[in-house]
Amino acid sequence: MKLIFLPRRVSQSLTLDTSKSTHQFMLMGFLLLPFVLGGLSFWIYSSSLKQASETQLMDQWQQELARQAANVEQTQQRVGDELSAMTAKVAELQARLMRLDALGEQVTQVAQLDNGEFDFSRRPAVGGPELVSDTYPVALSVLDKHSSLQLMLGQLVTHIDNREQQLAMLDKQLAARDTRMQTFVAGKPVTKGWMSSSFGRRTDPFSGKQSWHEGVDFAGNAGVEVIAVASGVVTHSGRKSGYGNIVELNHGNGYVTRYAHNDTHQVSIGDIVEKGQVIATMGSSGRSTGPHVHFEVLKNGQPMNPERYIYRASL
Ligand SMILES: [Zn+2]
Incomplete structure (x- = not known):
């Protein structure tokens, strides 16, 4: 087959022999073959290399995973423990x-x-x-x-x-x-001693006349400890006419106790004393015939019969 091109400008026609072009093409192909084969083998080689490195990576990965799994298991065990x-x-x-x-x-x-x-x-x-x-x-x-x-x-x-x-x-x-x-007023004002005079009407030991005794007396040996019958504040500690050396305690709730005729005082005004604390020693100061403690209990300023408080049970 012959193809005839007729360009307008060129007067003569261009003739292309197809059989000739086939030969040319084959020749070109032949010349290019080594390159094609080379490229192909390079591709196969490189892809096989790639595959090899991938397998290696996979192995590494799996090993790493196994290591991690072991780690997790170990941690889990430890946390569990x-x-x-x-x-x-x-x-x-x-x-x-x-x-x-x-x-x-x-x-x-x-x-x-x-x-x-x-x-x-x-x-x-x-x-x-x-x-x-x-x-x-x-x-x-x-x-x-x-x-x-x-x-x-x-x-x-x-x-x-x-x-x-x-x-x-x-x-x-x-x-x-x-x-x-x-602060509950209860008990005796002395550690040792006996009640020698009660509250109320009595014959005055000095005048021999009927008089009113505003407390109770506890007789004993001089120097016997005088104790607070309840905790409170010392509102008086000193001499007082008739009472001799007297300690007065305020226990709150309207209660005041007095301890008179003492020998010595072991507390001062303003001191806070505890129940049972030694506040003085027994003496015979003031209007007294012998060592004793004159003990008074006042409620809202009124003298009460101390016996009611001495013998009442603690709270
Ligand atoms: Zn008395």
């Missing part, structure tokens, strides 16, 4: 708290306090099988243990907060009661 230890510790704390509750309850009962305000037997919501670590099934996951532990810790915190408040209230009540007990 630690959690178990902590769970046991929390359970121990809960047990101790329960013993404290029992103690608080006992104190409330012994002190005969109104337990309506603080009830140690009423426990904040605690418990469940997670209380004792030994009961944990082995299969329980670390996460389950963790959340159980968190729950236990939360309950423990609530329990402690609650008990803290209750114990503070108990302390306040006991302190108030202690103050009441301490």
Whole structure:
């Protein structure tokens, strides 16, 4: 076949022999063949290289994964062990708290306090099988243990907060009661001695006339300790006409006690004294026939019969 091109400008036609071009093409192909083969073998070589490095990477990756998995397992084991230890510790704390509750309850009962305000037997919501670590099934996951532990810790915190408040209230009540007990006028004003004169009408030992005795007398040996019958503040410590050396204590709630005819004083005005504290020694100062303590109890300024206070039971 012959193709004849007839360009307008060129007068003669251009003839292309196809058989010739086929030859040319084949020749060109032949010349290019080494390059093509070279490229192809390079491609195969490089892709095989790539494959080899990929396999190597995969191996490395798998090894790394295995290492990581072992690490995770180890960590999980360690965390699990630690959690178990902590769970046991929390359970121990809960047990101790329960013993404290029992103690608080006992104190409330012994002190005969109104337990309506603080009830140690009423426990904040605690418990469940997670209380004792030994009961944990082995299969329980670390996460389950963790959340159980968190729950236990939360309950423990609530329990402690609650008990803290209750114990503070108990302390306040006991302190108030202690103050009441301490300032409660009761008992004898001497450690040794006997009552030698009672309250009220009597024959005056000096004049021999009927008179009114505003206290009671405790006779004893000179130097015997004179003690405060209740805690209070020293409002007088010195001489007073008729009384000799006298100590006066104010106990609050309108109560005042007086201890007269003392030999020596061991307190000064403004001192705070405790119940049973030695405030003076027995003497015979003032209008006195011998060593004794003249003891008065005043309520709102009125002399009361001290015997009612001496022999009354403590709160
Ligand atoms: Zn007297």
